[in-house]
Amino acid sequence: MDEALILTEGRYLTTDGKTAHGLVRYSKRFKIVGLIDSTLAGKDAGEVLDGIRRGIPIYASLEEALHENPNAKWLIIGVATPGGKLPENYRKIVENAIKNGLGVVNGLHEFLSDDPYFKHLARRYGVEIVDVRKIFYNTRIPFTGKIAEVKAVKVAVLGTDAAIGKRTVAIMLHEAFKELGLKSEFIAMGQTGWMQGFRYAIVTDSIIDDFVPGAIEDVFYRAWVGERPDVIVTHGEGSLLHPAFPGGFDLIAAARPDFIVLQHAPSRRTYDDFPEFKIPPLEVYIQLIELLSGKKPVAITINSSGLSDDEALEWARKIEAETGIMTRVPFLQGVGDIARLILRLSRREVTGGEPARAEVL
Numbered sequence: 387m388d389e390a391l392i393l394t395e396g397r398y399l400t401t402d403g404k405t406a407h408g409l410v411r412y413s414k415r416f417k418i419v420g421l422i423d424s425t426l427a428g429k430d431a432g433e434v435l436d437g438i439r440r441g442i443p444i445y446a447s448l449e450e451a452l453h454e455n456p457n458a459k460w461l462i463i464g465v466a467t468p469g470g471k472l473p474e475n476y477r478k479i480v481e482n483a484i485k486n487g488l489g490v491v492n493g494l495h496e497f498l499s500d501d502p503y504f505k506h507l508a509r510r511y512g513v514e515i516v517d518v519r520k521i522f523y524n525t526r527i528p529f530t531g532k533i534a535e536v537k538a539v540k541v542a543v544l545g546t547d548a549a550i551g552k553r554t555v556a557i558m559l560h561e562a563f564k565e566l567g568l569k570s571e572f573i574a575m576g577q578t579g580w581m582q583g584f585r586y587a588i589v590t591d592s593i594i595d596d597f598v599p600g601a602i603e604d605v606f607y608r609a610w611v612g613e614r615p616d617v618i619v620t621h622g623e624g625s626l627l628h629p630a631f632p633g634g635f636d637l638i639a640a641a642r643p644d645f646i647v648l649q650h651a652p653s654r655r656t657y658d659d660f661p662e663f664k665i666p667p668l669e670v671y672i673q674l675i676e677l678l679s680g681k682k683p684v685a686i687t688i689n690s691s692g693l694s695d696d697e698a699l700e701w702a703r704k705i706e707a708e709t710g711i712m713t714r715v716p717f718l719q720g721v722g723d724i725a726r727l728i729l730r731l732s733r734r735e736v737t738g739g740e741p742a743r744a745e746v747l
Contacts, residue, residue, distance in 0.1 A: 406464030415583030475595025
């Protein structure tokens with residue numbers, strides 16, 4: 387894997403830093419050797435994120451990072467900003483990266499490969515600018531109905547807010563199914579998943595809305611035909627009711643998931659980036675998912691940000707008691723219970739029988 391640095395200057399410990407969060411936790415396309423954010427210089431990127439030391443140092447500047455990592459080949463823009471614009475104070479760092487021979491990987495809506503200056507620099511220094519959303523920008527795939535041919539158990543993680551950990555929990559579930567001995571495939575729905583190196587990935591919010599259902603169906607179908615997995619795990623983008631970002635409606639309609647896990651952050655009162663809009667009660671989301679999919683969420687998972695461990699576990703107990711739905715704090719309890727519950731239910735709700743994969747239970 388090529389070595390890569392992540393740029394999050396001033397934003398790593400905000401929800402804007404979610405691209406970096408995903409790459410620090412899981413990356414199979416790039417070897418992450420450092421993160422650039424002067425506000426956290428000298429610390430470990432994993433340790434400040436969730437308390438797990440991952441050997442990814444945080445540097446005060448690009449120059450310091452390159453001095454320590456002369457073999458780095460890429461600079462990854464590690465933030466997802468409102469409107470998808472490159473922060474103005476990042477431009478000089480990107481310029482210097484290109485001048486030092488680094489390619490740039492960018493998941494923002496603003497395509498840096500179309501920026502005349504960056505385009506000129508990239509050509510002059512012989513490096514590549516990869517705009518991940520641009521890869522999927524001209525996707526034109528109509529929905530056909532072939533999703534009915536996908537026989538794997540389909541699991542989707544949706545959320546009550548944007549930037550709440552849906553992709554992270556979905557990856558944890560994917561890994562939990564594999565630990566149970568099943569063949570699991572993960573489908574990424576956003577630019578971070580592509581950067582993390584998942585084989586089956588699309589970026590739904592870069593595709594014209596009319597073709598989003600077809601793109602979702604197509605990536606599920608390709609994963610099914612190509613891998614014949616027992617389970618396919620994916621995640622929604624945004625939130626079902628977030629005022630600014632597309633939600634999981636297309637995913638529910640086009641992928642027709644057999645099970646939905648709902649990710650919730652009890653400490654949040656308002657939507658990400660929009661403090662003037664309150665997040666509706668959890669019960670509203672449960673009812674909405676039941677209305678749209680025909681069944682309640684199979685489990686609820688807790689984003690423990692802003693809570694102590696004891697508070698997060700108490701919230702899980704309270705929600706489970708009030709809703710009757712299995713509720714877990716993934717970072718404290720894992721998601722193995724949820725994976726086992728899904729497989730137990732899938733034997734009768736999806737297949738109607740006893741599939742060979744159930745023998746592992």
